[in-house]
Amino acid sequence: MTPAVEFQSVSRHFGAVKAVDRVDLTIAEGSFFAMLGPSGSGKTTCLRLISGFEMPTSGAVRIFGEDMGTVPPNRRHVNTVFQDYALFPHMSVRENVAYGLMVKGVDRRSREARAEEMLALVKLDGFGGRRPAQLSGGQRQRVALARALVNEPRVLLLDEPLGALDLKLREAMQDELKSLQQRLGITFVFVTHDQGEALSMADRVAVFNEGRVAQVGTPEDIYERPATRFVADFVGSSNVLAPAVTEAFGGPRAWASLRPEAIRLAPGGRVRGTVTGARYLGAGTRLEVRTGALPRTPSDHHDGGIAVLVPAGAAVPGVGAEVALDWDAGALHLMGEEP
Amino acid sequence: MSGAAHPARGPGDRLTGLFWRRPKLLTALLLLPPLLWLGVVYIGSLVALLVQSFYSIDQFSGLVVPDFTLKTYAELLIPSNFDIIVRTVAMAAAVTLASVVLAFPVAYFAARYAKGRWKAVFYLGIMLPLWSSYLVKVYAWKLILAKEGIVTWAAEGIGAGNLLNAVLALPVIGGNSLSTSYIGTFLVFLYVWLPYMILPMQASLERVPTSMLEASADLGAGNWRTLRSVILPLALPGVIAGSIFTFSLTLGDYIIPQIVGSSRFFIGQAVYSLQGTAGNIPLAAAFAVVPIAIMLVYLTIARKMGAFDAL
Numbered sequence: 001m002t003p004a005v006e007f008q009s010v011s012r013h014f015g016a017v018k019a020v021d022r023v024d025l026t027i028a029e030g031s032f033f034a035m036l037g038p039s040g041s042g043k044t045t046c047l048r049l050i051s052g053f054e055m056p057t058s059g060a061v062r063i064f065g066e067d068m069g070t071v072p073p074n075r076r077h078v079n080t081v082f083q084d085y086a087l088f089p090h091m092s093v094r095e096n097v098a099y100g101l102m103v104k105g106v107d108r109r110s111r112e113a114r115a116e117e118m119l120a121l122v123k124l125d126g127f128g129g130r131r132p133a134q135l136s137g138g139q140r141q142r143v144a145l146a147r148a149l150v151n152e153p154r155v156l157l158l159d160e161p162l163g164a165l166d167l168k169l170r171e172a173m174q175d176e177l178k179s180l181q182q183r184l185g186i187t188f189v190f191v192t193h194d195q196g197e198a199l200s201m202a203d204r205v206a207v208f209n210e211g212r213v214a215q216v217g218t219p220e221d222i223y224e225r226p227a228t229r230f231v232a233d234f235v236g237s238s239n240v241l242a243p244a245v246t247e248a249f250g251g252p253r254a255w256a257s258l259r260p261e262a263i264r265l266a267p268g269g270r271v272r273g274t275v276t277g278a279r280y281l282g283a284g285t286r287l288e289v290r291t292g293a294l295p296r297t298p299s300d301h302h303d304g305g306i307a308v309l310v311p312a313g314a315a316v317p318g319v320g321a322e323v324a325l326d327w328d329a330g331a332l333h334l335m336g337e338e339p
Numbered sequence: 340m341s342g343a344a345h346p347a348r349g350p351g352d353r354l355t356g357l358f359w360r361r362p363k364l365l366t367a368l369l370l371l372p373p374l375l376w377l378g379v380v381y382i383g384s385l386v387a388l389l390v391q392s393f394y395s396i397d398q399f400s401g402l403v404v405p406d407f408t409l410k411t412y413a414e415l416l417i418p419s420n421f422d423i424i425v426r427t428v429a430m431a432a433a434v435t436l437a438s439v440v441l442a443f444p445v446a447y448f449a450a451r452y453a454k455g456r457w458k459a460v461f462y463l464g465i466m467l468p469l470w471s472s473y474l475v476k477v478y479a480w481k482l483i484l485a486k487e488g489i490v491t492w493a494a495e496g497i498g499a500g501n502l503l504n505a506v507l508a509l510p511v512i513g514g515n516s517l518s519t520s521y522i523g524t525f526l527v528f529l530y531v532w533l534p535y536m537i538l539p540m541q542a543s544l545e546r547v548p549t550s551m552l553e554a555s556a557d558l559g560a561g562n563w564r565t566l567r568s569v570i571l572p573l574a575l576p577g578v579i580a581g582s583i584f585t586f587s588l589t590l591g592d593y594i595i596p597q598i599v600g601s602s603r604f605f606i607g608q609a610v611y612s613l614q615g616t617a618g619n620i621p622l623a624a625a626f627a628v629v630p631i632a633i634m635l636v637y638l639t640i641a642r643k644m645g646a647f648d649a650l
């Protein structure tokens with residue numbers, strides 16, 4: 001099957017800055033694909049390479065097998081939900097949604113009918129006559145979604161779609177986007193810096209770092225089997241262990257990650273240490289434990305301390321208490337060197 | 340005691356305290372001078388003007404008769420006076436339209452592409468002409484456009500002398516030379532008022548986020564469609580603001596048409612000569628009310644068309 005989107009050794013340089021550096025990516029048709037990474041990692045530039053607002057410095061972007069080399073944005077069968085929604089303030093919600101159809105020359109009656117259908121799809125029936133300024137952030141987001149979907153794109157691009165929404169709304173929209181994607185069966189590609197969002201919505205995730213793809217895989221792959229130190233560190237908040245530490249913890253001499261929730265407090269455990277800090281998280285308590293045998297690792301936020309998640313309900317030792325830590329043999333995940 | 344935390348209070352502190360307790364007092368004090376200025380000097384003189392326009396002049400004695408009458412306004416409709424109004428409004432409209440067309444690319448470039456040093460060059464380039472005397476500029480234009488001036492010379496130099504003559508041979512707008520034709524008046528008006536169109540236009544274009552243009556392209560629109568359906572409607576408040584300047588400044592000016600152009604009167608010149616040598620203050624006042632009325636009608640139409648919706 002032809003992939004929906006394909007990057008073949010794509011680079012995009014801005015002067016001396018390599019925003020995107022030799023990226024290879026394959027996005028299967030019908031998938032919900034997340035581009036995850038910190039700001040400046042190249043994820044948004046990759047999205048703009050698909051929509052056509054950026055041109056590759058080298059390499060090729062293909063959409064359903066067709067090289068997009070010289071195809072301008074308005075000739076691509078992809079649509080975008082912009083981060084700031086970019087709704088036209090001088091048009092009603094209905095006119096906003098019908099804009100793409102108006103451009104195509106669809107007559108007023110049918111395009112307004114289609115716009116209303118789309119508004120119903122995003123649960124905004126009856127809002128057609130309002131102005132974008134009269135809507136809440138969540139409603140504007142839905143309008144942006146309807147405005148993109150009315151054009152029946154084969155790939156929908158979403159740039160930080162939930163970034164501007166508050167927590168409750170964000171969670172509701174996550175479910176809604178997911179079910180919308182499954183119902184429509186089209187490919188969704190979204191950009192986010194929020195690992196929770198990427199893991200919970202996407203069925204495939206590409207983790208970006210400094211213009212390169214550090215790892216592509218299912219959310220489980222990314223979370224449980226991070227390929228590099230960066231991925232382990234960025235996705236969730238894993239303990240990244242330097243080779244010497246891994247060795248001291250009973251593993252081979254290699255970089256490894258150890259999830260805080262995989263560690264338990266157990267008398268007679270593998271490693272002994274002192275609690276240096278505790279942070280209450282509601283669903284549990286995150287302890288910082290300094291293990292005596294531990295040398296300082298190069299990674300600055302794990303300087304000799306190790307994070308342990310104590311689930312809610314379990315006894316939480318106080319700061320200064322001596323504890324012993326234990327984990328299952330498989331919990332220590334070994335990683336390759338940074339590419 | 341709490342002396343260290345609350346040091347001794349001087350008169351300045353007490354005044355600050357008073358204003359802090361009564362914020363409206365400060366607002367009132369700050370607003371009083373401009374309100375007096377606007378109310379008495381500005382609105383007051385406008386009302387005086389309006390009142391005068393309803394007086395009439397006694398044909399025999401030449402004295403102003405301070406009785407309410409619409410006779411003076413009726414005088415505006417006699418052909419020689421009405422021609423002045425039509426001429427002035429047509430000129431103001433032409434200058435405004437040409438300003439919009441000329442200003443748009445400049446303002447668009449400045450708003451979207453000019454950064455740092457280029458932006459400074461832009462502002463300097465737009466503002467510099469405003470720093471020199473208006474009279475100097477107008478007289479300079481008279482020389483530029485004169486029959487012996489540089490435009491004629493350059494046109495003949497590149498072999499376009501016939502074209503220039505053909506343009507000058509056009510009825511109504513043509514004339515003996517550029518500096519004695521309506522074309523000349525138009526060019527000078529356009530030059531002098533153009534900055535007043537560029538600056539508000541640029542300000543409104545700057546407020547159109549790039550993502551909105553990208554959204555339009557993303558939804559399939561080409562450049563022309565984006566210009567028509569997104570950029571122009573969003574820039575409209577700036578265009579209207581600019582056109583208020585170019586339109587009303589042209590309506591009221593009496594120096595440019597006197598120095599450059601045919602000797603036919605514009606409203607400003609009519610007002611000037613009526614209140615001066617002729618001593619017909621009521622008719623001068625009635626003439627002066629015309630631009631105000633036109634601007635009110637213009638703004639009402641602009642509002643109805645939704646020009647201020649994007650504000």
